[in-house]
Amino acid sequence: MKNKTKECIKECITEITAGKPSVENLTYLLSLPTREDFKPVFDESVRLCKKHFGNRVFVRGIIEFSNYCRKGCLYCGINRANKKTPRYRLTPEEMLDSAAFMKKNGALTVVLQSGEDPGYDKTLIEIVRRIKKELNMAITLSVGEREPSVYREFLKAGADRYLMRIETTDPALFKKLHPDDDLQYRKKCLYNLGKLGFEVGTGIMVGLPEQRLESIANDLLFFKELNPAMVGIGPFLAHEDTVLKDFKNSDIFPTLKVLALIRLILPKSNLPATTAMGTITPDGRQQALKIGANVIMPNFTPSKYRESYKLYDNKICISEEYGKCAACTAGIAMAAGKRIVRSKGYSKNK
């Protein structure tokens, strides 16, 4: 690597960590072609993660409780147009049992995720109330766009956090991928959630068809402005029953680059090593934990439903024996030189 390039990288890192990320410095770093070139960014991300979290990894167990969806997102295997996927909703008892099992296995935070299925909100509110009362767990909802009055109901019932990826902030790309959605409204939902008092999580997919590096740089600036508690990044992966079936899957390296840059921009944010990272390459989650991620999200969806919550092809843990994901996460953390902690993992990003 030429000295001039090294100097340039150093300068960009200094600007970003001084609170001055820009489309220019972020795009430049995102464009670095090799891991060797990018190493100074990874090093800084590791340093910041260590400073704020030591070698601790938080666990958020996920229950994918409904795959009904009113949306037609082009990339997603459970979008409403996919008639091949049998639709399901977990019963309140199934959800309570899964959450209790998760708690027994050391996860004190439950993430309840679904397609966009507002028809189940009433039941969901009741379930949130019961999980809080009977199990006293931290509760994250990831169920999509709603009006503030509904978010308020979720909060009142006991939900603590809300996870909703913006997916991309590029207006043209967003419109293409979400024909029936509105970028400004989705952003507004995220701001509303913050104002109401949720710990907000957001994120994007990396490697979407036609996604430009400048678009990702703008996504990163959006994260700085929103200042979320958590940012989930995953590679785009094709699903055979969607219109994007012939597009190339993303690679792990671009995804890791984005994760490390978020750690520089929001040093105290919770950054998960996502399931999609583990799908793209077997040690994807270990790689993410090694370069700045501090959260892992084992799957506690009852086994018989997992095949029907396939957002992309070859999703890992689908045929896994129920409960195995819990043991697996400890091994993943250990392989990355870290350890799982029994904690609700509230955000430090105040």
Ligand code: SAM
């Ligand atoms: N409905 C909720 C919402 O809108 O936030 C949450 C559920 S949604 C199925 C969960 C996430 O899966 C999405 O935010 C998206 O980033 C990710 N996802 C869906 N299809 C994907 C694909 N083909 N490749 C990678 N990630 C995908």
